[in-house]
Amino acid sequence: MTVPAGAPLARFELLKPAPREVSELLEQVLQNVASADPIDREDDERMLRRLRADTLDVLATEGYFSPELAVGIDDSGRSRYLLLLNLGARTQVTEVTIEFTGELAEKKERADEFRAGWELPPGEPFRQERWSAAKTRLLNRIRSRDFAAARIADSVALIKAEDATARLRVEIDSGRAFTLGPIEVRGLSRFDRDLVDRFSNLAEGEPYDADRLLEFQRRLQRSPFFGTVIVDVDPERAEGSVLPVLVEVREARTQRLSFSLGYSTDVGVRGEVAYRHADLLGHALSLASGISLDRTRQSAYADIFLPPRPGGAQDAVGALLEFTDNEGTTTDRWALGAQRTFRRESGRTSYDNQLALSFQHERRSVLGAPEQDVVNDTLAATYAWTRRDVDSLTNPTRGTLLTLSGTAGIGRSSVSNFLETGFGRAYGRLNYYLPLSPRDQIILRTEVGYVAVDDPRVVPNEFLFRTGGVGSVRGYAFQSLGAIEGESVTGSTSLLVVSAEYVRWLTEHWGAAAFIDAGNAGNDWPPTPLARGYGLGVRYRTLAGPLAVDVAYAERTNGVRLALSVAIAF
Numbered sequence: 001m002t003v004p005a006g007a008p009l010a011r012f013e014l015l016k017p018a019p020r021e022v023s024e025l026l027e028q029v030l031q032n033v034a035s036a037d038p039i040d041r042e043d044d045e046r047m048l049r050r051l052r053a054d055t056l057d058v059l060a061t062e063g064y065f066s067p068e069l070a071v072g073i074d075d076s077g078r079s080r081y082l083l084l085l086n087l088g089a090r091t092q093v094t095e096v097t098i099e100f101t102g103e104l105a106e107k108k109e110r111a112d113e114f115r116a117g118w119e120l121p122p123g124e125p126f127r128q129e130r131w132s133a134a135k136t137r138l139l140n141r142i143r144s145r146d147f148a149a150a151r152i153a154d155s156v157a158l159i160k161a162e163d164a165t166a167r168l169r170v171e172i173d174s175g176r177a178f179t180l181g182p183i184e185v186r187g188l189s190r191f192d193r194d195l196v197d198r199f200s201n202l203a204e205g206e207p208y209d210a211d212r213l214l215e216f217q218r219r220l221q222r223s224p225f226f227g228t229v230i231v232d233v234d235p236e237r238a239e240g241s242v243l244p245v246l247v248e249v250r251e252a253r254t255q256r257l258s259f260s261l262g263y264s265t266d267v268g269v270r271g272e273v274a275y276r277h278a279d280l281l282g283h284a285l286s287l288a289s290g291i292s293l294d295r296t297r298q299s300a301y302a303d304i305f306l307p308p309r310p311g312g313a314q315d316a317v318g319a320l321l322e323f324t325d326n327e328g329t330t331t332d333r334w335a336l337g338a339q340r341t342f343r344r345e346s347g348r349t350s351y352d353n354q355l356a357l358s359f360q361h362e363r364r365s366v367l368g369a370p371e372q373d374v375v376n377d378t379l380a381a382t383y384a385w386t387r388r389d390v391d392s393l394t395n396p397t398r399g400t401l402l403t404l405s406g407t408a409g410i411g412r413s414s415v416s417n418f419l420e421t422g423f424g425r426a427y428g429r430l431n432y433y434l435p436l437s438p439r440d441q442i443i444l445r446t447e448v449g450y451v452a453v454d455d456p457r458v459v460p461n462e463f464l465f466r467t468g469g470v471g472s473v474r475g476y477a478f479q480s481l482g483a484i485e486g487e488s489v490t491g492s493t494s495l496l497v498v499s500a501e502y503v504r505w506l507t508e509h510w511g512a513a514a515f516i517d518a519g520n521a522g523n524d525w526p527p528t529p530l531a532r533g534y535g536l537g538v539r540y541r542t543l544a545g546p547l548a549v550d551v552a553y554a555e556r557t558n559g560v561r562l563a564l565s566v567a568i569a570f
Contacts, residue, residue: 009034010051010081011074018087025058026085033081044073044081051081061128063091065161089164091126097169098138104147104174114142114172126166131157135170142174144210148243149175149235178208178235181242187249191225195284196247198308199223208233208243215345219312220249224278224286224305227252254279265564266469266478268295280304296326296478313342324461327480328367328488331461335360348399352386362460368486378411378460390433394545397441401431413458423453425463427495439505447472447519449495456483456493456523464491465521468531470565472497473519475533475554477561482521492521496530503539511539515550531556537563 010030018026033051048071059067068086098115105111120126120134135155142150154171181204185196199219202212217231230248237244256276263269274290289302303318320335337358344351362376383406390399407425427449434442449465456464466489469478483492497519505511515537518530535552550563 009079010083011079013082013084018085019062022059022062022064022087025062026055026083029054029058030083047081048072051083055083055085059087063126063128063166064088065091065159066164091159091161091164091166093120093122093124093126093168094165095167096120096122097167099169099171100174101153101171102147102150102174103177104142104150104172114138117141120168126157126159131168138170139172142172146177146207146209147174148178148208148210148233149238151175175235176241178233178238178241178243179205180208180233181239181244183245183247185247185249187251190251190254190279191284195225195307196220196249198310199312201312202245211345211347213245216247218345219308219343220247223308224276224288225252225284226250252278263564264294264470265562267297270294283307297322297324299323311342312344313340315340326478326489327466327482328486329364329461329490331362331364333360333362333460333462348391349387349389352384352388354382354384354386356382356384358382360460360462362462364457364461366485366490367488369488369490370486373414374457375414376411376458376460377413378409380407380409380411380460380463382407394543395541396431396433398433398435400433401429403427403429407463409459409463411458413455415455415457421453421455421458423451423459423463425449425451425459441503441505443499443501443503445497445499445501447495447497450525451493453493456491459491459493461491464493465495466491467495467497467519467521470548470563473499473517473531473533474515474535474550474563475517475552475559475561476531476557481519481531483523492527493523494525494527495519495521496526498530505539509541511541511546513537513539513548513550515552517552535563 010033029051032054033047052069052071055069056067059065064087066088068088070084072082074080074082096118098118100111117138118134119137120130124130135152139150139152151173152170153173154169156169158167158169159165180202183197183200183202185193188196199216201216201219213231213233217229220226220229220231226249228250232246233243234246235243254277258274258276260272260274261269270293272290272292274288277287279285280287284307286305287302288305291300292298299320299322301318301320303316306315308314315338317338318336322334323332324330335358337356339354339356341352341354357380359379360377362378364374364376366374384403385405386403388401390396390401405427408422409425410422413421429447430445432444434444436442447467451459451464453459466479466482467473468476468481473481480489482489484490497517499515499517501513501515503511503513513536515535517533520527520530532555533552534555535550537548537550540547548563548565551560552563553560
């Protein structure tokens with residue numbers, strides 16, 4: 001038979017509609033047939049047998065074990081071979097039996113939890129892929145805590161093709177419950193073993209928990225001392241029920257000089273030169289320093305991080321020199337400070353606690369104000385707490401990000417005849433990510449802040465509030481919303497921002513967004529009226545976070561602004 005040029009080698013006709021995934025698999029079968037060896041393609045009988053066998057194999061993986069199938073030569077001329085198919089009934093899971101041996105069999109409550117979490121329950125269609133995945137996930141859950149050597153002792157799917165039913169049985173041998181033993185470290189050359197121990201959150205004798213090992217690995221990986229880190233256990237090296245912990249590290253380069261250049265619609269072109277030293281003075285002290293320049297801010301900084309304390313707390317001291325000029329308010333200041341940071345992780349949730357003490361000298365000028373220069377010397381203590389519970393730190397689609405902070409300050413100011421002055425500050429920010437579907441999500445954001453003080457001029461600009469721009473109220477210039485003094489926008493004692501955004505992901509990387517922002521800063525609470533901005537935008541997922549390009553209309557100014565940013569929340 002002669003097949004027209006460009007015609008497919010084979011095609012299928014479904015007597016009844018089939019699920020999309022089944023049609024896609026059948027198309028793949030035909031493609032495989034079309035790619036057969038030319039010698040095989042000359043043997044019709046061989047090709048028909050192959051077409052039939054491959055089709056039956058594929059359908060069985062999707063739960064169709066008794067299809068009506070006919071293969072033959074196509075007389076229509078549209079292809080060489082024709083597959084006529086009636087899928088029949090899809091096999092349903094009717095019974096699941098999960099049995100445990102080993103020490104887990106004695107822990108009825110935990111065993112029942114594992115059974116309750118089984119991912120292919122009765123009533124669901126049987127698919128080979130889901131069957132394999134359900135077994136793998138069950139085993140991984142068991143192995144993640146206590147039972148590191150658990151294995152699948154037996155598994156069987158009893159299929160009755162005539163009834164389209166499947167009875168599933170899985171037997172898990174948990175083995176013994178393990179506790180952690182000593183930590184063995186490999187790969188150190190410049191640093192002492194004590195440095196690794198300082199990052200450890202583990203104790204000998206505690207129950208094995210894979211999440212705890214992963215947290216230990218992340219602590220080491222986040223430090224400037226190590227380039228790559230692997231923390232693992234090997235059940236075959238266990239002594240009885242005691243598992244030694246194996247830590248493999250590769251030390252990072254001691255010194256690093258980096259340059260960065262970027263652009264934002266808020267601050268224009270931004271450049272930075274940074275120098276890092278991971279073993280300052282040969283005592284595992286880490287130096288982070290740099291110079292940063294943009295349209296509104298120029299700064300130089302140097303921070304020295306001490307080795308972590310047992311338990312994970314990190315201490316640091318630093319210095320900052322900074323000049324800012326924005327919306328008629330200019331400040332120059334220098335600051336010295338010390339801080340202690342502690343991070344705790346539980347699954348995907350992390351908690352950061354930070355206590356900071358700083359002293360700063362600031363000279364602030366406000367264009368058009370009666371006092372052209374205000375000088376403040378301030379000692380301030382700040383406590384900040386951050387909770388991250390999202391499915392991805394760079395491209396979140398579900399969860400919350402919450403930051404709360406409080407500051408108490410005391411000092412002296414030129415506007416109070418250098419008498420001692422004090423203030424208190426509270427601030428909170430919440431980002432909420434709500435998925436509506438695999439492609440649709442809602443992002444809600446709010447910021448609230450308040451400074452308790454009689455005269456805002458005695459408070460350093462760092463602790464006051466302004467808003468507007470990318471990440472706050474789009475459609476308005478960067479930090480253009482705040483109290484008006486003279487011809488300038490100055491820092492204010494109160495802040496309120498709310499935002500709602502809808503994102504539709506059109507492809508894996510590209511999406512479209514619509515949003516409304518409202519907010520203001522002022523010296524009264526609440527800082528009303530709120531300035532509103534509306535707009536549309538484009539999103540592109542990158543490794544650093546979604547690149548956002550927004551066009552926003554500012555209701556108060558009746559203007560339109562372009563907003564460009566990498567939309568990382570914090």
